[in-house]
Amino acid sequence: MPVMQLLRGAVKHAGSGPRCSVQRVISAARGVSSSSRHFGRTHPQSCADTDHPKVLITGGLGQLGVGLAKLLRRRFGKNNVILSDIRKPPNHVYHNGPFIFSDILDSKNLREIVVNNNISWLVHYSAVLSAVGENNVALAKEVNITGLHNILDIAAEHGLRLFVPSTIGAFGPSSPRDPAPELCVQRPRTIYGVSKVHAELMGEYYHHRYGLDFRCLRYPGIISADSQPGGGTTDYAVQMFHAAVKTGCFECNLRSDTRLPMMYIDDCLRATLEFLEAPAESLLSRTYNINATSFTPHDLVRELQKALPGLKITYNVDPVLQAIADGWPMALEDGAAQRDWGWKHEYDLSELVRTMLTHISTGNQLAQAY
Numbered sequence: 001m002p003v004m005q006l007l008r009g010a011v012k013h014a015g016s017g018p019r020c021s022v023q024r025v026i027s028a029a030r031g032v033s034s035s036s037r038h039f040g041r042t043h044p045q046s047c048a049d050t051d052h053p054k055v056l057i058t059g060g061l062g063q064l065g066v067g068l069a070k071l072l073r074r075r076f077g078k079n080n081v082i083l084s085d086i087r088k089p090p091n092h093v094y095h096n097g098p099f100i101f102s103d104i105l106d107s108k109n110l111r112e113i114v115v116n117n118n119i120s121w122l123v124h125y126s127a128v129l130s131a132v133g134e135n136n137v138a139l140a141k142e143v144n145i146t147g148l149h150n151i152l153d154i155a156a157e158h159g160l161r162l163f164v165p166s167t168i169g170a171f172g173p174s175s176p177r178d179p180a181p182e183l184c185v186q187r188p189r190t191i192y193g194v195s196k197v198h199a200e201l202m203g204e205y206y207h208h209r210y211g212l213d214f215r216c217l218r219y220p221g222i223i224s225a226d227s228q229p230g231g232g233t234t235d236y237a238v239q240m241f242h243a244a245v246k247t248g249c250f251e252c253n254l255r256s257d258t259r260l261p262m263m264y265i266d267d268c269l270r271a272t273l274e275f276l277e278a279p280a281e282s283l284l285s286r287t288y289n290i291n292a293t294s295f296t297p298h299d300l301v302r303e304l305q306k307a308l309p310g311l312k313i314t315y316n317v318d319p320v321l322q323a324i325a326d327g328w329p330m331a332l333e334d335g336a337a338q339r340d341w342g343w344k345h346e347y348d349l350s351e352l353v354r355t356m357l358t359h360i361s362t363g364n365q366l367a368q369a370y
């Protein structure tokens with residue numbers, strides 16, 4: 001495909017987009033002049049492959065961002081990974097590496113951050129999750145859809161490698177549930193799910209149309225010990241661990257037989273890094289399922305009671321959350337991720353429970369010691 005034709009397409013796109021200017025695309029195109037780097041169809045390695053990438057993480061103060069920053073900083077160097085969010089970071093985060101304020105709805109500010117810091121990889125974690133989204137649809141639309149549009153445009157203009165997580169919530173009641181394949185009917189009934197299907201499709205469109213190095217993993221519910229979940233349907237599982245250790249009792253808001261795909265945070269973050277580092281030519285797809293374990297509240301209680309026999313659980317089902325969970329898959333089919341970039345999970349339910357209990361108990365002992 002002649003480069004000029006592609007650039008014309010890019011300029012046309014920029015002119016019609018709400019926040020793109022032709023000037024910016026022309027500047028991007030200048031960087032392309034000797035090859036079809038940014039908007040070409042050749043799907044190039046968009047970061048400096050011989051160097052460490054310079055990574056920006058949006059929404060970095062949520063359940064996943066701080067852990068990912070820690071992992072990426074170990075690999076690429078502390079100053080090459082910038083966390084950002086619209087909230088004030090706790091002291092330990094502030095002192096552990098670069099942090100800046102960034103509202104993804106402010107595309108000018110976002111663009112400045114990308115340019116001034118020479119960003120080459122963007123991990124887009126900002127989002128409003130399923131439970132909060134059903135409570136505030138307008139906010140979910142703004143953050144998950146308008147915010148994503150800003151991110152896509154900036155990533156395409158500046159030739160970034162862009163990672164956007166999707167979720168089990170991108171499937172719905174009419175999707176196959178056990179397991180959900182990579183490609184199937186996706187008709188979610190939450191604004192969160194709809195926005196994530198939109199993100200998958202828009203990212204893939206930008207990849208095919210402009211050569212954006214878009215990468216997307218559908219995460220299961222993530223279980224972590226030292227970061228709190230941000231308002232999702234799978235939050236009960238993380239809360240149950242903390243309550244089990246601290247008080248010995250817990251009221252669960254999902255039915256005891258609700259089976260959902262879950263993953264320990266270390267598996268999730270490792271998957272993200274391995275996928276980000278995978279050579280572009282090995283990726284036959286741009287959106288992959290990843291799977292680890294699946295359990296019900298009842299399974300989790302049984303496993304926890306092996307270590308904490310006195311644990312008492314009651315059920316007070318939230319009908320909104322239950323309806324969401326009932327429309328989600330019980331497991332994800334992740335053969336393509338295994339085949340294309342070598343994905344393999346490490347934590348099954350018993351290993352996950354053992355690790356979580358160790359972390360939470362140690363954290364509590366340390367907290368008591370101070």
Ligand SMILES: NC(=O)C1=CN([C@@H]2O[C@H](COP(=O)(O)OP(=O)(O)OC[C@H]3O[C@@H](n4cnc5c(N)ncnc54)[C@H](O)[C@@H]3O)[C@@H](O)[C@H]2O)C=CC1
Nearest residue numbers: 059061062063064103104125126127165167219221222230
């Ligand atoms: N935690 C989980 O179980 C799963 C998470 N994911 C996805 O992974 C990503 C990260 O998830 P979590 O860390 O759990 O989310 P979270 O809800 O804990 O954190 C999201 C962060 O986004 C920030 N944010 C909200 N509005 C913003 C704005 N306008 N500008 C910049 N930041 C803004 C919030 O302040 C918050 O720190 C999300 O995209 C989520 O959909 C997908 C599947 C499972």
Ligand SMILES: CC(=O)[C@H](N)C(=O)O
Nearest residue numbers: 129130167232233234
């Ligand atoms: C599975 C997710 O995407 C998230 N944890 C939620 O429950 O909304």
